[in-house]
């Protein structure tokens with residue numbers, strides 16, 4: 519063989535080898551379907567297990583490795599019924615509807631809660647999805663009662679909803695970034711009741727949060743406490759993050775989701791702009807792992823040997839899919855690509871549990887409250903909820919594109 523044909527052969531061999539070693543990526547449609555099927559199997563097992571335990575709702579796995587449940591009053595009570603409604607939307611069987619209704623009924627008492635801001639999470643995920651899919655008038659009644667309960671926590675002078683009532687010696691009026699998530703419930707309540715008060719409260723809360731919760735790099739504080747006389751912040755701290763000045767992963771996820779949703783609800787360009795900056799902080803962070811599932815805090819001491827938070831990834835993915843739809847700039851594709859990578863990771867055996875394992879939760883490896891040594895590297899009902907929401911959002915987006 520002469521020198522030239524040897525070189526050609528060598529180049530061809532290298533190219534063929536390179537092509538062969540490229541693993542063929544599973545089409546995203548198949549990933550979505552696999553994730554939704556696995557979530558359906560786990561959710562049905564969970565629903566059957568708790569069927570006879572009146573009023574109980576799944577929460578996490580406890581330190582003994584057993585399923586931990588709660589009653590309606592835990593802030594996460596609405597996520598399992600909400601997940602069941604999404605899975606009913608995916609595959610509308612009578613069995614799934616029966617369980618979605620049964621577990622939704624279990625959170626009805628939330629409508630009277632006035633001691634916490636979490637009413638939006640609890641009722642909008644459960645009753646909100648139920649009402650969206652069935653139009654049952656009794657669901658609307660429960661939600662409007664709940665919206666009025668939540669409205670009792672709004673303070674005119676501060677212009678925001680008070681999140682918590684504990685730590686009164688330290689915080690005069692604590693507002694946590696998570697509270698952005700309740701504004702979708704208020705926006706719905708305005709439309710459903712014709713009472714513009716709810717929408718005004720939501721916008722004021724979002725504006726105040728945009729002004730005071732964020733640092734120059736668009737990362738956010740967990741807790742901002744306001745002086746009730748001046749309406750100005752008197753403390754900026756963390757509760758579930760690594761440090762007051764750190765970027766707690768789920769907090770960044772709530773912020774991204776909250777401002778993206780508020781742009782959808784109001785069309786205010788400031789909210790879109792803000793959401794894009796938050797997305798940029800998250801997506802370009804040097805501590806974001808290759809699989810795009812964040813550590814529990816972007817600044818956690820000990821990275822990379824610290825737990826991840828799959829719940830934060832699921833919330834981010836869901837928000838980024840929506841952001842990619844709302845944003846008309848060239849950056850939209852990067853949001854969708856990032857969300858797809860998160861969904862591929864979450865739907866891999868690294869995070870997605872095998873059938874019948876993980877106490878019947880879909881996802882492994884979330885972190886609830888690391889500093890409180892609670893819910894570290896465990897499944898959480900809201901990780902599963904936002905994972906299924908993200909899968910459904912992406913599925914609908916792909917379906918609409920191919921129509």
Ligand code: GLY
Nearest residue numbers: 696758768769886
């Ligand atoms: N307080 C809600 C959360 O842990 O994200």
